[in-house]
Amino acid sequence: MNGSKTRPSHLAADPPGVPARRAALRLLDAVLRRGLAIEQALDNATSGLAPPDRGLAHAIAAEVLRRLADLDALIDSATRNRLADDAKARFVLRIALVQALQFGTPPHAAISTALPLVEGGPRKLVHGVFGTLMRQNATLPEHASLPDAAYMRLMANWGEAVADAAAVAITDQPPLDLTVRGESPVEGESLLPGHVRVRTDVPVQQLPGYAEGQWWVQDLAASLPARLIGKGTGRALDLCAAPGGKTLQLAAAGWDVTAVDISDSRLARLSENLDRIGLTASVVTADLMKWEPGFAADAVLLDAPCSATGIFRRHPDVLHRVRPRVIAEMAEMQAALLPRAAKWVRPGGLLVYATCSLEPEEGEAQIERFLSAHADFAIDRVSADELPAGLYAHERGWLRTLPGMLAEQGGLDGFFMVRLMRVAGDSRAA
Numbered sequence: 001m002n003g004s005k006t007r008p009s010h011l012a013a014d015p016p017g018v019p020a021r022r023a024a025l026r027l028l029d030a031v032l033r034r035g036l037a038i039e040q041a042l043d044n045a046t047s048g049l050a051p052p053d054r055g056l057a058h059a060i061a062a063e064v065l066r067r068l069a070d071l072d073a074l075i076d077s078a079t080r081n082r083l084a085d086d087a088k089a090r091f092v093l094r095i096a097l098v099q100a101l102q103f104g105t106p107p108h109a110a111i112s113t114a115l116p117l118v119e120g121g122p123r124k125l126v127h128g129v130f131g132t133l134m135r136q137n138a139t140l141p142e143h144a145s146l147p148d149a150a151y152m153r154l155m156a157n158w159g160e161a162v163a164d165a166a167a168v169a170i171t172d173q174p175p176l177d178l179t180v181r182g183e184s185p186v187e188g189e190s191l192l193p194g195h196v197r198v199r200t201d202v203p204v205q206q207l208p209g210y211a212e213g214q215w216w217v218q219d220l221a222a223s224l225p226a227r228l229i230g231k232g233t234g235r236a237l238d239l240c241a242a243p244g245g246k247t248l249q250l251a252a253a254g255w256d257v258t259a260v261d262i263s264d265s266r267l268a269r270l271s272e273n274l275d276r277i278g279l280t281a282s283v284v285t286a287d288l289m290k291w292e293p294g295f296a297a298d299a300v301l302l303d304a305p306c307s308a309t310g311i312f313r314r315h316p317d318v319l320h321r322v323r324p325r326v327i328a329e330m331a332e333m334q335a336a337l338l339p340r341a342a343k344w345v346r347p348g349g350l351l352v353y354a355t356c357s358l359e360p361e362e363g364e365a366q367i368e369r370f371l372s373a374h375a376d377f378a379i380d381r382v383s384a385d386e387l388p389a390g391l392y393a394h395e396r397g398w399l400r401t402l403p404g405m406l407a408e409q410g411g412l413d414g415f416f417m418v419r420l421m422r423v424a425g426d427s428r429a430a
């Protein structure tokens with residue numbers, strides 16, 4: 001890249017190391033003050049940065065979000081007058097402290113690359129608080145503390161043990177799960193056929209078999225909904241399909257897949273993934289609230305848009321920005337999408353509904369309401385032999401994965417999934 005041509009003016013005056021921290025500050029501002037997801041803010045916040053600096057900015061912001069409550073407790077312990085939650089000085093201290101305490105960055109480098117971000121603000125105060133904490137050999141607790149609202153919601157829905165397990169789970173980077181076609185070229189622990197769990201810092205593109213398309217990255221829990229559909233040669237609809245982990249599974253299982261999503265950019269990634277793995281599917285950009293398939297499918301997978309609170313280990317921003325209003329909006333969207341997906345299933349066909357959410361409003365409650373209005377659908381129970389050892393279906397026949405499950409093997413994302421069968425009636429597909 002020609003740096004001088006593309007370098008945005010706001011980076012021009014920054015000494016080396018500062019632009020990545022400035023980008024981290026913008027990411028944190030986007031999540032904590034504007035309620036955006038890190039992924040949504042990433043391109044804007046890191047524009048003009050080389051990939052390593054972009055990666056560093058992302059890593060700093062994500063680690064601050066994992067450790068926010070604990071970093072703030074340290075900052076508060078060293079300030080006479082409490083800094084406002086949204087004070088620039090607090091943001092800058094979080095950025096400097098997380099590097100010194102979590103990344104092993106030498107303290108002088110952590111503070112000298114962060115101080116320019118204070119700009120017209122209280123540089124002396126930031127420098128003083130940081131210095132005090134370093135002299136005290138401040139450390140973060142072994143396990144992260146979750147934001148209060150997230151902890152309370154987990155407690156109310158699933159109990160204290162699950163809420164505490166979530167705090168443990170967010171402390172460390174989760175392992176890398178691969179869904180593998182054939183023999184795995186990567187060594188690791190396999191918790192199900194076609195699954196390998198790897199603990200590595202090597203970028204995924206450099207792991208053996210990536211270029212050859214022998215596997216793709218997919219959390220173990222995220223791989224279960226398509227497994228519930230299993231192998232088949234008929235027509236499958238993958239609804240809300242992008243970036244396509246489940247499309248790949250369905251295509252690899254033999255289905256003639258139509259993958260539909262509203263997002264062009266996410267579908268571009270889906271098509272790249274199909275190409276890399278050497279699989280095919282019909283790819284459709286459409287709003288499922290308007291689109292009609294024109295055929296009755298043998299199997300439909302609806303991986304509905306959701307609050308994504310179940311993937312907090314890799315996306316810690318969800319714990320800070322998902323509020324009851326977001327959950328209610330998502331639940332409303334799911335309640336509109338589910339009956340549409342259902343009418344595209346042929347009699348005797350399967351419908352799998354899944355969300356990567358820990359909120360019962362987006363899982364159990366959706367299905368109870370759907371079943372009370374759709375007598376032609378019944379739950380087809382998930383059986384133990386479809387699941388990794390140690391996971392069990394709920395007595396109602398669906399699967400709920402939660403923090404703390406399979407903890408000794410490295411855990412898994414929080415998901416809700418259910419397999420329904422259309423037992424009677426006509427498909428009203430156009």
Ligand SMILES: C[S@@+](CC[C@H](N)C(=O)[O-])C[C@H]1O[C@@H](n2cnc3c(N)ncnc32)[C@H](O)[C@@H]1O
Nearest residue numbers: 240241242243244245246261262263287288303
């Ligand atoms: C949970 S993600 C899907 C993940 C995907 N199934 C996978 O395994 O890679 C939800 C998807 O729903 C899509 N979406 C949201 N609203 C939609 C709508 N009205 N019509 C079609 N797709 C929609 C989003 O673009 C997003 O890609």
